Amino acid sequence: MTKHVEKLAEQFLAGDDRGAIEYISTFLDRDAGMVELYDSLITPAMYYIGKLWETNRITVADEHLATATCDFVMTYLEQNRGPEGDTPGINKVMLFGVEEEQHYIGLKMAATIFRQNGWNVRYMGPDLPLQHAETAVNAWQPDVIGLSVGLAYRLSKLTETILSLSKMQHKPSIIIGGRVADKFKIPIGASNQIFIAKDLSNLDHWMKHSYKGGYSIDITN
Amino acid sequence: MISQINHIYPVPSFQIDRNLNIRSASQEAWDMFERTDSLMRMIDSKSCLKAKQMLQPSNGKVSFEINMIDKKGQILLVDCYAGWTSELHGEIMILEKNKEMSNILSQFQKLRTRLQETDMELLKEKERLQQVLMENNMLSAPFIKINDDIGLIPVFGIIDQQKITAIMDNVLKSAYEAPTRELIIDFTAVNHMDREGWRGFTEMFQSLKLLGKHIYMTGVQPKHAHQIHEFNIQTDIIFKPSLQDIISKFVK
Ligand code: B12
Numbered sequence: 001m002t003k004h005v006e007k008l009a010e011q012f013l014a015g016d017d018r019g020a021i022e023y024i025s026t027f028l029d030r031d032a033g034m035v036e037l038y039d040s041l042i043t044p045a046m047y048y049i050g051k052l053w054e055t056n057r058i059t060v061a062d063e064h065l066a067t068a069t070c071d072f073v074m075t076y077l078e079q080n081r082g083p084e085g086d087t088p089g090i091n092k093v094m095l096f097g098v099e100e101e102q103h104y105i106g107l108k109m110a111a112t113i114f115r116q117n118g119w120n121v122r123y124m125g126p127d128l129p130l131q132h133a134e135t136a137v138n139a140w141q142p143d144v145i146g147l148s149v150g151l152a153y154r155l156s157k158l159t160e161t162i163l164s165l166s167k168m169q170h171k172p173s174i175i176i177g178g179r180v181a182d183k184f185k186i187p188i189g190a191s192n193q194i195f196i197a198k199d200l201s202n203l204d205h206w207m208k209h210s211y212k213g214g215y216s217i218d219i220t221n
Numbered sequence: 222m223i224s225q226i227n228h229i230y231p232v233p234s235f236q237i238d239r240n241l242n243i244r245s246a247s248q249e250a251w252d253m254f255e256r257t258d259s260l261m262r263m264i265d266s267k268s269c270l271k272a273k274q275m276l277q278p279s280n281g282k283v284s285f286e287i288n289m290i291d292k293k294g295q296i297l298l299v300d301c302y303a304g305w306t307s308e309l310h311g312e313i314m315i316l317e318k319n320k321e322m323s324n325i326l327s328q329f330q331k332l333r334t335r336l337q338e339t340d341m342e343l344l345k346e347k348e349r350l351q352q353v354l355m356e357n358n359m360l361s362a363p364f365i366k367i368n369d370d371i372g373l374i375p376v377f378g379i380i381d382q383q384k385i386t387a388i389m390d391n392v393l394k395s396a397y398e399a400p401t402r403e404l405i406i407d408f409t410a411v412n413h414m415d416r417e418g419w420r421g422f423t424e425m426f427q428s429l430k431l432l433g434k435h436i437y438m439t440g441v442q443p444k445h446a447h448q449i450h451e452f453n454i455q456t457d458i459i460f461k462p463s464l465q466d467i468i469s470k471f472v473k
Contacts, residue, residue: 053286153294153295153296
């Protein structure tokens with residue numbers, strides 16, 4: 001897999017979206033699910049890009065191009081690979097990144113996984129001011145709210161967001177993902193509402209086995 | 222004691238030793254960063270290793286990007302330019318990445334996302350239309366059984382290679398399954414055909430003959446007649462002026 005990851009990272013950095021799509025389809029089984037594609041290929045490719053930056057071989061400008069390419073490839077693959085999400089089900093999830101957070105690739109992946117599990121998804125993108133988030137949640141009343149944090153510096157903003165949203169009347173479940181999600185300290189009193197997903201297979205498992213609707217979540221796994 | 226460097230350039234800069242302790246700093250450096258005696262303390266934890274690896278006397282002159290923490294506790298992406306005058310004395314200059322540039326980049330990213338969505342919608346629409354066209358093509362030569370002896374295939378629309386490919390299988394299959402010996406192909410609703418289309422058609426006629434059918438063509442308009450002549454493709458089909466004539470003749 002490492003070979004594939006590095007090659008894919010190169011294609012992202014070169015802005016070669018067609019090449020990347022073609023390359024992925026040469027070795028990834030058509031039936032391989034999106035969870036596998038994301039967790040074992042695209043995420044490691046983005047992390048590898050991070051490594052290249054750490055060793056001074058690329059700049060943040062390159063990362064921007066790679067991200068845009070990665071984004072396009074993901075959109076394409078979702079449309080052309082995953083099972084055609086039939087009519088969205090009754091479970092509603094709203095996804096966003098906290099204010100000033102710009103890392104959104106993981107969030108977008110989570111949106112796909114929800115969609116493929118038949119959820120009704122509202123993807124609000126990264127950098128959503130808390131006030132807007134509150135309004136949106138109030139209006140749409142999602143069963144679950146998915147948040148992503150990529151930067152350690154956003155943890156206090158995340159806590160603020162969670163404290164506010166967990167108090168909403170309809171008691172939405174909150175699922176947190178992203179690179180620094182495991183550094184997040186679940187506020188006392190909100191633990192039965194909050195679940196931290198370390199990756200997408202974790203999320204997938206949660207949806208299929210632990211989520212019971214409402215806010216009764218099993219947080220033991 | 223950290224002394225002050227007096228550069229003519231208005232930029233944050235530090236003189237450091239090989240342990241990355243700060244020996245002197247420019248005024249601009251302290252305008253930007255919290256006072257401390259170690260360079261590492263103003264660098265984001267995920268950039269520390271990179272900074273350490275780059276800032277080694279044996280590397281000579283280097284330039285690199287890292288994330289630093291400013292006075293307000295904000296994370297900043299900066300360009301560093303560094304070098305060593307001796308094994309012990311290094312100098313580093315820090316330039317904040319142009320904010321406007323990053324605004325433009327994020328704007329660019331938003332636009333790109335929107336474009337992708339539009340592109341994807343168009344792609345889906347195109348695929349849907351192709352499918353519709355294909356289905357439409359397949360329906361444009363239905364096989365109608367008039368009685369046990371006579372079958373009718375009215376052809377609709379344009380006749381080109383694509384259309385022929387789409388209808389061929391269906392026509393041959395229904396003709397094979399039906400007991401009818403006489404087969405009328407009606408061209409009344411055909412508005413245009415091209416050479417490839419006509420060639421494909423004659424191939425289809427040959428196959429139908431092999432199935433033991435007698436083929437009659439009706440509804441051929443003057444413009445078709447002209448084209449058939451022009452394409453100069455040999456056929457031995459029987460042409461009849463009108464569909465009504467031939468049906469009444471058979472059904473009599
Ligand atoms: C690409 C990238 C960028 C792109 C972001 C593109 C984008 N829009 O997403 C750009 C260039 C814009 C960028 C900007 C910045 N970045 Co950056 N970036 C990266 C890089 C290289 C890869 C990130 C990535 O796409 N990962 C792939 C995704 C899929 O991984 P993931 O987010 O972890 O998601 C997985 C899980 O966490 C989970 N998940 C994620 N979200 C969610 C949500 C839910 C609900 C669920 C269930 C699961 C889930 O699912 C995914 C699959 O398993 C990392 C390096 C690294 N090692 O991570 C640095 C990195 C994260 N960035 C960093 C920094 C500092 C920044 C900047 C502050 C400065 C800069 N470099 O320009 C700005 C931040 C701007 C801001 N205000 O937020 C640092 C963070 C350091 C720290 N101390 O936290 C890193 C670690 C680089 C480094 N070594 O310094 N960055």
